[in-house]
Amino acid sequence: MTSLNQRSSGLVQRRTEASRLAADKDRPSGQEEDESRRGDEQEDDDTGDSKETRLTLMEEVLLLGLKDREGYTSFWNDCISSGLRGCMLIELALRGRLQLEACGMRRKGLLARKVICKSDAPTGDVLLDEALKHIKDTQPPETVQSWIELLSGETWNPLKLHYQLRNVRERLAKNLVEKGVLTTEKQNFLLFDMTTHPLTNNNIKQRLIKKVQEVVLEKWVNDPTRIDKRLLALIFLAHSSDVLENAFAPLLDDQYDLAMKRVRLLLELEPEGESMKTNANELLWAVVAAFTK
Numbered sequence: 001m002t003s004l005n006q007r008s009s010g011l012v013q014r015r016t017e018a019s020r021l022a023a024d025k026d027r028p029s030g031q032e033e034d035e036s037r038r039g040d041e042q043e044d045d046d047t048g049d050s051k052e053t054r055l056t057l058m059e060e061v062l063l064l065g066l067k068d069r070e071g072y073t074s075f076w077n078d079c080i081s082s083g084l085r086g087c088m089l090i091e092l093a094l095r096g097r098l099q100l101e102a103c104g105m106r107r108k109g110l111l112a113r114k115v116i117c118k119s120d121a122p123t124g125d126v127l128l129d130e131a132l133k134h135i136k137d138t139q140p141p142e143t144v145q146s147w148i149e150l151l152s153g154e155t156w157n158p159l160k161l162h163y164q165l166r167n168v169r170e171r172l173a174k175n176l177v178e179k180g181v182l183t184t185e186k187q188n189f190l191l192f193d194m195t196t197h198p199l200t201n202n203n204i205k206q207r208l209i210k211k212v213q214e215v216v217l218e219k220w221v222n223d224p225t226r227i228d229k230r231l232l233a234l235i236f237l238a239h240s241s242d243v244l245e246n247a248f249a250p251l252l253d254d255q256y257d258l259a260m261k262r263v264r265l266l267l268e269l270e271p272e273g274e275s276m277k278t279n280a281n282e283l284l285w286a287v288v289a290a291f292t293k
Contacts (some may be wrong), residue, residue, distance in 0.1 A: 053179055053204055056125060057087040060234055062172045063181065063205055064212070065243035071185060071196030073169065073243075083241030084168055085151040086287045088131045089115070089144060090233045093283035095123055097132055100282045101141065110271055110286040111293065114141035127171060134163050144286040145293075173197040181205070212238065212247040216262040217255060224269060225277050233284055235266060240291040267292065 065073040092098040100113040117136040153164030176182040182197040238244035275285035
């Protein structure tokens with residue numbers, strides 16, 4: 001599993017500072033049921049957006065990684081596959097479908113605790129529901145690290161190959177086509193034809209990029225518990241998928257340096273300690289631990 005801490009070099013194209021993003025909304029502690037009910041209605045800071053343009057974590061990470069005109073991710077990116085599976089686990093946790101098993105008398109580490117199905121109610125997303133069914137039907141339960149590997153197909157056990165979610169990037173791209181963000185084209189690469197998905201709605205991608213930039217610039221708070229969980233997860237998973245710096249490419253040099261400095265501060269956090277804080281999502285920090293171990 002590629003480490004989150006190995007990528008800190010920047011891209012050279014930097015133009016302007018990100019625009020203003022709506023303030024983060026803290027959720028008070030002790031309202032887990034309320035968070036579960038609201039999970040299906042993803043938070044969207046742009047009040048003008050319709051429900052059709054609200055994206056899942058997986059779609060946001062893929063959109064950051066897609067080349068606008070070419071419509072595909074870098075051939076050299078071998079991190080995004082596992083990163084997208086991590087997105088699925090966190091998305092399901094934020095929607096109140098998954099959680100980590102209880103600690104018991106002797107507290108286990110995040111990576112030793114099993115993933116438990118909290119609710120099997122459909123999410124309305126085919127990929128999420130497929131992953132949720134695998135997790136619900138599997139006994140004994142598996143850990144976060146195991147699920148990232150199993151859903152990615154990274155297992156030597158032939159009896160567990162059926163857990164692999166296939167054509168994830170293509171299926172996510174088709175979701176974005178349906179939401180009016182991408183379009184579908186065919187490109188010829190000498191020896192083969194490939195379906196590509198160039199960007200068609202630049203406004204949505206620019207809002208996503210500004211949202212990521214705002215988290216580590218104008219709206220930065222030096223306390224991860226005050227950062228919206230979905231935005232915090234997006235920073236971590238975009239970095240683990242090697243697409244985060246695409247969002248920082250338009251920044252000026254000093255803004256870029258500041259953004260990367262604050263990302264490194266987040267990467268240096270101790271997941272075990274953060275998961276024990278009030279209102280923390282343990283499964284989110286377990287996924288972070290899986291990519292930083």
